[in-house]
Amino acid sequence: MFEKTTWIKLPRNVLVGHDVIDDLGEAVGELYLTGRPLIVTSPTPNEIAGDRVRAQFDDPATAVVEEASFDAVEELKATAEAVDPGYLIALGGGKPIDIAKMAADHLDVGFVSVPTVASHDGIVSGRSSIPEGDTRHSVAADPPLAVVADTTLLAEAPWRLTTAGCADIISNYTAVKDWRLARRLRNVEYSEYAGALSEMTAELLVENADMIRPGLEESAWVVVKALVSSGVAMSIAGSSRPASGAEHLISHQLDRIAPGKALHGHQVGVASIMTEYLHSGENGRWSAIRDALDELDAPTTASELGIDDAELLAALTSAHEIRDRYTILQGGINEEAAIEVATATGVIDE
Numbered sequence: 220m221f222e223k224t225t226w227i228k229l230p231r232n233v234l235v236g237h238d239v240i241d242d243l244g245e246a247v248g249e250l251y252l253t254g255r256p257l258i259v260t261s262p263t264p265n266e267i268a269g270d271r272v273r274a275q276f277d278d279p280a281t282a283v284v285e286e287a288s289f290d291a292v293e294e295l296k297a298t299a300e301a302v303d304p305g306y307l308i309a310l311g312g313g314k315p316i317d318i319a320k321m322a323a324d325h326l327d328v329g330f331v332s333v334p335t336v337a338s339h340d341g342i343v344s345g346r347s348s349i350p351e352g353d354t355r356h357s358v359a360a361d362p363p364l365a366v367v368a369d370t371t372l373l374a375e376a377p378w379r380l381t382t383a384g385c386a387d388i389i390s391n392y393t394a395v396k397d398w399r400l401a402r403r404l405r406n407v408e409y410s411e412y413a414g415a416l417s418e419m420t421a422e423l424l425v426e427n428a429d430m431i432r433p434g435l436e437e438s439a440w441v442v443v444k445a446l447v448s449s450g451v452a453m454s455i456a457g458s459s460r461p462a463s464g465a466e467h468l469i470s471h472q473l474d475r476i477a478p479g480k481a482l483h484g485h486q487v488g489v490a491s492i493m494t495e496y497l498h499s500g501e502n503g504r505w506s507a508i509r510d511a512l513d514e515l516d517a518p519t520t521a522s523e524l525g526i527d528d529a530e531l532l533a534a535l536t537s538a539h540e541i542r543d544r545y546t547i548l549q550g551g552i553n554e555e556a557a558i559e560v561a562t563a564t565g566v567i568d569e
């Protein structure tokens with residue numbers, strides 16, 4: 220008997236464009252939500268756009284979060300108990316969006332994502348990534364009911380955050396390769412639809428790389444649409460598999476070994492150059508991934524990440540230990556092989 224059930228949760232309204240933050244009230248109105256909103260933001264986005272958001276709602280409450288942590292989620296839930304919101308609006312980068320996403324899930328209310336930076340695909344996905352001690356937990360939660368991404372604001376945000384978003388998308392190439400490998404060798408459930416969407420998203424971004432430049436609204440548009448697509452691929456898959464393979468394992472290890480040194484997207488981009496080499500060898504597409512990252516001003520070496528060679532090699536050789544996810548690094552890579560891949564790809568100097 221056919222017993223599979225598919226349950227795909229996706230945003231209902233996705234609004235991307237010039238000054239669309241002023242249409243947030245209308246976009247939320249179409250969701251038939253009731254009650255007052257609790258706006259979850261962090262200091263800079265609150266300063267930049269908080270008043271524009273608040274002006275569109277009756278009796279909004281605001282919570283400003285300073286850090287991404289499980290304590291911050293609990294504090295937000297306590298604030299929500301006091302203000303009794305009908306739904307949450309997350310305004311900012313990954314930090315307030317992840318916290319609001321997780322708190323909304325616990326409170327059983329909806330949330331709307333209003334990203335002010337295009338730094339990674341978590342701004343639209345159904346996953347929160349919350350650090351705890353030297354570990355990072357990737358927690359499943361419902362994706363946003365709506366995403367309102369104002370390209371005017373996103374184009375003005377720091378360029379390095381946008382290049383990190385681009386690199387997070389480019390890493391989808393190797394994430395999908397790892398997923399297919401896991402299907403072949405471990406019979407892991409695989410979605411052709413999600414895999415193809417994720418790969419096509421990376422392809423489109425690379426094809427448009429020459430028009431992704433600082434300060435250009437068109438660039439913000441291309442990047443945020445790619446992030447939305449990647450989030451949709453994860454929602455279809457019901458996991459982060461289409462966008463997170465061995466390159467993400469290496470990045471998660473770097474977060475433990477060298478915390479705070481580089482952005483998530485930049486780490487997964489550099490790691491992706493190496494995992495592509497491991498998949499396809501010296502004549503594979505690793506140099507195309509490196510060139511695409513370079514064209515987008517994203518780092519391609521450990522030193523550009525601000526990470527020293529020993530830290531990179533430690534992350535590479537221990538990445539397989541942190542999660543039960545079959546990838547090209549299954550069983551681990553030894554020190555000699557790690558040096559070989561890192562030097563052959565130019566990630567560390569010979």
Ligand SMILES: NC(=O)C1=CN([C@@H]2O[C@H](COP(=O)(O)OP(=O)(O)OC[C@H]3O[C@@H](n4cnc5c(N)ncnc54)[C@H](OP(=O)(O)O)[C@@H]3O)[C@@H](O)[C@H]2O)C=CC1
Pocket residue numbers: 261262263264267287311312313314315317335336338339340341342344346347348349350372373375376377380482483
């Ligand atoms: N869910 C997922 O799948 C993933 C989640 N993450 C999580 O996301 C977080 C990192 O994401 P990131 O977006 O970098 O986080 P932040 O929310 O910390 O934003 C990055 C920085 O940009 C500032 N900022 C926000 N908007 C603007 C703007 N328009 N102009 C200028 N500055 C702005 C913030 O200011 P301020 O300091 O005032 O907030 C902050 O300093 C981490 O907590 C990480 O764990 C990472 C990868 C994947």
Ligand SMILES: O=C(CO)COP(=O)(O)O
Pocket residue numbers: 339340341346348357387459462463467
């Ligand atoms: O960053 C992500 C996808 O780009 C989320 O992946 P993780 O599940 O590894 O946290």
Ligand SMILES: [Zn+2]
Pocket residue numbers: 339340387462463467483484487
């Ligand atoms: Zn990522």
